[in-house]
Amino acid sequence: MTALRKFASTIPTREPEIELTIVMPCLNEAETIAVCVKKATAFLRDNDLSGEVLIADNGSIDGSQQIANALGARVIGVPKKGYGAALMGGIAAARGSLIIMGDADDSYDFGSLMPFVETLRDGGELVMGNRFQGGIERGAMPPLHRWLGNPVLSFVGRLFYGTPIGDFHCGLRGFRKHSIERLGLSASGMEFASEMVVKAALEGLDVREVPTTLAPDGRSRAPHLRTWRDGWRHLRFMLTYAPKWLFVYPGMMLAGAGAVGVAALSLGPVSIGPAELGVHTLLFAAMAVLLGSQLVSFGVLARLYGVANGMWRAGPGMALFRRWFTVERGVFGGGGLALAGLALAGSLFARWAGGGYGAEQPAVLMRVAIPAMLATCLGVQAIMTSFFVALLDQPRR
Numbered sequence: 001m002t003a004l005r006k007f008a009s010t011i012p013t014r015e016p017e018i019e020l021t022i023v024m025p026c027l028n029e030a031e032t033i034a035v036c037v038k039k040a041t042a043f044l045r046d047n048d049l050s051g052e053v054l055i056a057d058n059g060s061i062d063g064s065q066q067i068a069n070a071l072g073a074r075v076i077g078v079p080k081k082g083y084g085a086a087l088m089g090g091i092a093a094a095r096g097s098l099i100i101m102g103d104a105d106d107s108y109d110f111g112s113l114m115p116f117v118e119t120l121r122d123g124g125e126l127v128m129g130n131r132f133q134g135g136i137e138r139g140a141m142p143p144l145h146r147w148l149g150n151p152v153l154s155f156v157g158r159l160f161y162g163t164p165i166g167d168f169h170c171g172l173r174g175f176r177k178h179s180i181e182r183l184g185l186s187a188s189g190m191e192f193a194s195e196m197v198v199k200a201a202l203e204g205l206d207v208r209e210v211p212t213t214l215a216p217d218g219r220s221r222a223p224h225l226r227t228w229r230d231g232w233r234h235l236r237f238m239l240t241y242a243p244k245w246l247f248v249y250p251g252m253m254l255a256g257a258g259a260v261g262v263a264a265l266s267l268g269p270v271s272i273g274p275a276e277l278g279v280h281t282l283l284f285a286a287m288a289v290l291l292g293s294q295l296v297s298f299g300v301l302a303r304l305y306g307v308a309n310g311m312w313r314a315g316p317g318m319a320l321f322r323r324w325f326t327v328e329r330g331v332f333g334g335g336g337l338a339l340a341g342l343a344l345a346g347s348l349f350a351r352w353a354g355g356g357y358g359a360e361q362p363a364v365l366m367r368v369a370i371p372a373m374l375a376t377c378l379g380v381q382a383i384m385t386s387f388f389v390a391l392l393d394q395p396r397r
Helices: 002-010 033-046 064-070 083-093 114-121 143-161 177-181 192-203 227-240 243-265 279-308 316-324 327-354 362-392
Strands: 018-026 051-057 074-077 096-101 126-130 173-176 207-211 270-272 275-277
Touching: 018 033, 018 064, 018 083, 033 051, 033 064, 051 064, 051 083, 064 074, 074 083, 083 096, 083 177, 083 192, 096 114, 096 177, 114 126, 114 173, 114 207, 126 192, 143 192, 143 227, 173 177, 177 192, 192 207, 192 227, 227 243, 243 279, 243 362, 279 316, 279 362, 327 362
Parallel strands: 018 051, 018 096, 051 074, 126 207
Antiparallel strands: 096 173, 126 173, 270 275
16 A cells, blocks of 8 residues: 555646636735635636636735735736736736636626636637626726727727727736737737737637626725826837838828829919919928828838738738739839939930020929929839848748
């Protein structure tokens, strides 16, 4: 019997499999951490779920860790500061194949998580809570967040990324661990919430939504969230990962409007009501074409860079560009445009020389000089952009 016990003690033991990990980021939440852990633990017990409550502590000095540990939660320390950093540490340490994350301020109902679990079991890979569908209690969300910040940022997210999420920044959400880990999340601050949804949409994950509620948090201190700073960080992140909306679409509109102006005003002044548009307007129209073309170039290069570095997949538009574009076509096309501009400039010089280098009528001169300058600049820009594309196409080490 003793020998059998000794043999059994040499066999490595496996931890029991866990289906669900409830992760809470924590930074000095002593006032509310106990009630959150109790609700989450009761939820696991009442629904007969194999799970754990995991506290990702971000350096609390108020005893939050000891309170959570005494109530049976598993506590890990995450030294890197930030909401996103704490959650990334918690996700990495989670033992469950499914994870539900939520703030430890008692604003979310950890006793009503079954819709998240059932949706994940049904095949969802990221399940977002929607506080606007489930209900927001009086005083739970500042009016600026409720009527402006969240609706606007959620609309931007739906527009840019085509994901049907009505509450882009709900802090209560569930996901499959392996699905989220392959996204390569890296934002350490509050914009982590946007990064998860954006990259899930770009990666084509099955993103769904369930109603949830929001109650006033139970803390006496101010929340960690900073309205304007964190709102800007969310918007900045969404713009960074949407080069079509940041560069291409505005650039096409600007260049298109400018091109119409250049084409019309190069022939002579144009009257719109009492206003007469002349060479000064032609100059600004040419500027719009230049700026717009540069924005489009930035957008193309940003898309290529993102695809090359695995930030997003190549869409049908990029595939079409790849089939059509070659460096040689870009160089020859840009070279032809630049030569046309130089030829126009040469014709002006010849005209000036033929007149004995005397004074010219400025308006007549500028109607040729501005298009000549524009064509030359666009041609050189096309050549340089083509070579930059070739540089991005070089194989990585």
